[in-house]
Amino acid sequence: MSNESTKLSLFVNEEQKETILSLFGYYNWNVKELNDEQVTCVIETTKTDEILENDDYNANEETAENRFVIQQNADSDECPFCLCKPCITDESNRQLWWETECQQRHRRNNSLRKEKYKYFWTMMYHRDVWRDDRYQERKLLALARDPKFKNFIWHKRDIMPNCVLKLVRNWHPNPDNIPYMGHLWE
Known part of the structure; x- marks a missing residue:
């Protein structure tokens, strides 16, 4: 390793800084x-034409070079909720951010659940679940079922599967007197 120093700029909160x-x-x-007052700004130039050309080429479809897909285990049973082999909540898919024990019931646990849902969304994205035809059909049915979303063609959120909801709600439960809000679309 080199002893040469390099500059690294970070935006962090106080806890992260400590x-x-x-x-x-x-x-x-x-x-x-x-x-x-001591910070200076360095502006780097790039070849804009090359970037735009690549963006136009990949605008509507992602290619194998710029997508990272985790292959599912063909020997495992497919979960009927998340369509993953094995289930996305299976121990074999454990991540460092997974809880080791359930937290106490608290009214602010919803923010902790939201963070975990984002992580699970990413895990499922890298397993191509959101592109699965069966998932797309489920999403269309769910949107059609709710009259508020009847005319929606595209929606920025995906339906989190029940297996993920169950696990994350077990990690970060609401107090008994506060019901879960369900899957929020907006």
């Missing part, structure tokens, strides 16, 4: 903090 500083302190690394 964590980074303690990591650097643990390894006896030097940190130089700059205030806003």
Whole structure:
């Protein structure tokens, strides 16, 4: 490894800053903090024509080079909810951010659940679940069932499968007197 220093700019909250500083302190690394007056802006130029050309080529479809797809295990049973083999909530798919124990019931657990739903959305995206014809059909049926969304053709959110809802709600439950809101579309 080189002893050459490089600049790294980060936007972090106070907790993240303390964590980074303690990591650097643990390894006896030097940190130089700059205030806003000391910060300089470096503008890099790129070949805009090349970027636009690539964007036009890939505008409507993603190619194998720019998509990362995790192959599903063909030997496992497919989950009827998430359409993954094995289920996306199976221990074999465990991630570092997964909870090791259930949290206490609290009214603010919804923000913790929202964060976990985003992580699961990404996991399912990389398994091509959101492009599956069966999923697309389910989404159309769900949109048609709710009169508020009858005329919607495109929607920015996807329907989180029941297996994920059950697991995440188990990790971060609501108090008994506060019902779950269900899957919010907007």
